[in-house]
Amino acid sequence: SQKIEQNSEALNIQEGKTATLTCNYTNYSPAYLQWYRQDPGRGPVFLLLIRENEKEKRKERLKVTFDTTLKQSLFHITASQPADSATYLCALVLLYGGATNKLIFGTGTLLAVQP
Amino acid sequence: KAGVTQTPRYLIKTRGQQVTLSCSPISGHRSVSWYQQTPGQGLQFLFEYFSETQRNKGNFPGRFSGRQFSNSRSEMNVSTLELGDSALYLCASSLVGTRGEQFFGPGTRLTVL
Numbered sequence: 054s055q056k057i058e059q060n061s062e063a064l065n066i067q068e069g070k071t072a073t074l075t076c077n078y079t080n081y082s083p084a085y086l087q088w089y090r091q092d093p094g095r096g097p098v099f100l101l102l103i104r105e106n107e108k109e110k111r112k113e114r115l116k117v118t119f120d121t122t123l124k125q126s127l128f129h130i131t132a133s134q135p136a137d138s139a140t141y142l143c144a145l146v147l148l149y150g151g152a153t154n155k156l157i158f159g160t161g162t163l164l165a166v167q168p
Numbered sequence: 169k170a171g172v173t174q175t176p177r178y179l180i181k182t183r184g185q186q187v188t189l190s191c192s193p194i195s196g197h198r199s200v201s202w203y204q205q206t207p208g209q210g211l212q213f214l215f216e217y218f219s220e221t222q223r224n225k226g227n228f229p230g231r232f233s234g235r236q237f238s239n240s241r242s243e244m245n246v247s248t249l250e251l252g253d254s255a256l257y258l259c260a261s262s263l264v265g266t267r268g269e270q271f272f273g274p275g276t277r278l279t280v281l
Contacts, residue, residue, distance in 0.1 A: 087269070099271070146266060154224060155266060158210055
């Protein structure tokens with residue numbers, strides 16, 4: 054069956070440390086992978102997109118890796134801050150030809166950064 | 169530039185009723201997608217409209233339908249509401265569709281009693 058799994062438990066880390074979130078998928082062949090942040094009561098906010106032929110992407114304190122052999126993406130936040138506390142969602146972009154695509158979201162990981 | 173807006177923000181309905189939710193995308197975005205978010209199932213894709221045509225569809229029953237107008241505004245309709253339809257309904261707009269960056273609205277919280 055097709056699955057997208059993110060860290061099942063909430064992730065608690067100390068301020069200043071690096072947070073590493075995982076996204077594993079089964080029986081999908083995504084062309085792209087996106088990461089979003091969602092705060093309570095709000096819609097998700099786009100963070101980064103990485104293509105299947107890219108191994109790594111960086112944006113300020115954020116870094117995403119994409120390993121199509123392991124079927125896994127890792128999302129890193131360096132020098133984490135309490136303001137980084139939120140739910141982080143990975144999303145697979147599936148291309149079916151032409152303009153037919155789907156965006157499939159993982160269940161999300163709740164990150165809590167302790168001061 | 170104004171963000172994605174959704175109306176209403178909160179809605180309470182009873183079983184069997186029908187509901188219409190509205191979404192105004194970011195100016196210039198022709199793609200509008202709808203998602204259902206529940207604690208148990210997470211964020212699930214409902215459908216995508218692009219230039220007034222439904223381009224992609226998720227695995228939801230026919231009670232869920234939508235449309236897009238010439239100004240890219242979109243509406244989503246759910247008929248014969250069930251308790252399980254209680255959820256946060258999110259709309260997202262994009263320049264290129266589901267393969268690109270999605271800009272989400274704040275959502276409509278629907279409660280079915």
